[in-house]
Amino acid sequence: MAKFFGKILIHIFQLVIAVCLLLPVVLTVTKATLADFFSVLVEEFWFYPKFWFSLGIAAAIGIGSVVVAVLAAVGLKFGRIKHVKGILFVLLLLMMMPLQTTLLPNYIGLRDLSLLDKTEALILPMLASPFAIYLMYQYMDSVPYEGFEAARLETGSVFRILCSVILPQMRACIAAVFVFMFAEGFNMVEQPLYFVKKETLKPLSVLAESLTSANSHLIFAVGILCMIPMLLLYGFYEEELTEGLGHLKA
Amino acid sequence: MRKKVLCLLTALFFGLLLLGTLFHQKIDCMFREHVTVVNPKPHQEKVTKTWEKNGEEHRIITEETFLLIPKEAVQYNMIYVLETVEVPYGSYEVVRLKGVETAGETGDYVKVTRGLKEKDRVVDVFSESLENEERVVAEE
Structure with missing residues (x-):
């Protein structure tokens, strides 16, 4: 009897969580009207430039963070670095830190490099993601070291070994990192609010700030249009995401 | 698949x-509604004004400048003026209702004394279907 009630409680709890997660999506879909879509896609000037800009920023962040994560993971795995576990521990700590703790150091760094209010201010801080490096390293841990050593007998070029031997085995993880970092770049909110002031450099994710009370209803239509690229990306790389995340372990 | x-x-x-x-x-x-716009034409006219003082009639001739706009553009002393609204990534045009003071007609035109500037772009036909601050497409 107790087990039965326990199961019922768990199901109710799961239902509540599911409703809380789905409610914003359902609200967005039901509140958007055809007139709003017409307004956004035909009448307004800002949607298309902001959409392509957001997509470009997200793609740059996705590709850049994959490159950085692959190189960092290869270095940690095959570079015979001492205290690798210590570095991984620091990465784990950084992963757990909220974004707000690194906003000010990033702001000071960008200010000193005169990159504030430029596109680079949105891309550069996101390239070295601890999550991406950690995930890539964990996946690379499953790549046998013997393969690397065998390839060293053929060629001395680490870059060639990376491209011919390691990367083909890492496809799933590369796709997973790209999808995650693309989603993070497409949905970032704090960085555009603090690092850029020009209206033309603000992506769609901070649109709510610039909409007035007269046209705030357009945000539902924009929300749906922004969800579609994410859904398509997830649809393409669903298997790779599952495989890539499966290697994430402490 | x-x-x-x-x-x-x-x-x-x-x-x-x-x-x-x-x-x-x-x-x-x-x-969008398409409207044709015209620029007001400056027009100078000699105007004779008379007044009586102490039983005597006095006259003075002054040169006054009016702006001429088509008769059809004015209704109830109101006209539609085209304005460009600049927004990020582009601009669009809206019509705004404006009150003017007129001083009679001359041919197909109305003489406007106040409420209009020479560089204003006036909608040539006052249409009931237009609304204040409505977005339009201008044809010059």
Whole structure:
């Protein structure tokens, strides 16, 4: 009897969580009207430039963070670095830190490099993601070291070994990192609010700030249009995401 | 099969967005009211004014400048003036209702004394279908 009630409680709890997660999506879909879509896609000037800009920023962040994560993971795995576990521990700590703790150091760094209010201010801080490096390293841990050593007998070029031997085995993880970092770049909110002031450099994710009370209803239509690229990306790389995340372990 | 459907949907979505990026302004123009605008023409006229003082009639001739706009542009001393609104990424035009003071007609034109500037762009026909601050497409 107790087990039965326990199961019922768990199901109710799961239902509540599911409703809380789905409610914003359902609200967005039901509140958007055809007139709003017409307004956004035909009448307004800002949607298309902001959409392509957001997509470009997200793609740059996705590709850049994959490159950085692959190189960092290869270095940690095959570079015979001492205290690798210590570095991984620091990465784990950084992963757990909220974004707000690194906003000010990033702001000071960008200010000193005169990159504030430029596109680079949105891309550069996101390239070295601890999550991406950690995930890539964990996946690379499953790549046998013997393969690397065998390839060293053929060629001395680490870059060639990376491209011919390691990367083909890492496809799933590369796709997973790209999808995650693309989603993070497409949905970032704090960085555009603090690092850029020009209206033309603000992506769609901070649109709510610039909409007035007269046209705030357009945000539902924009929300749906922004969800579609994410859904398509997830649809393409669903298997790779599952495989890539499966290697994430402490 | 699933990947094929996803490829098709992706191509459709981004294709439509690309078409929208290139042609949305042209499509928007199709749904807007088209208006023709004219610039007011400056017109100078000698005006004789008379007044009586101590039983004597005095006359003075002054040269006054009016702005001429088509008769059809004015209704109940109101006209529509075209204004350009600048927004990020572009601009569009709206019509605004403006009150003017007139001083009679001359031919097909009305003489405007106040409420209008020479560089204002006036809608040549006052239309009941137009609304204040409505977005329009101007044809000059």
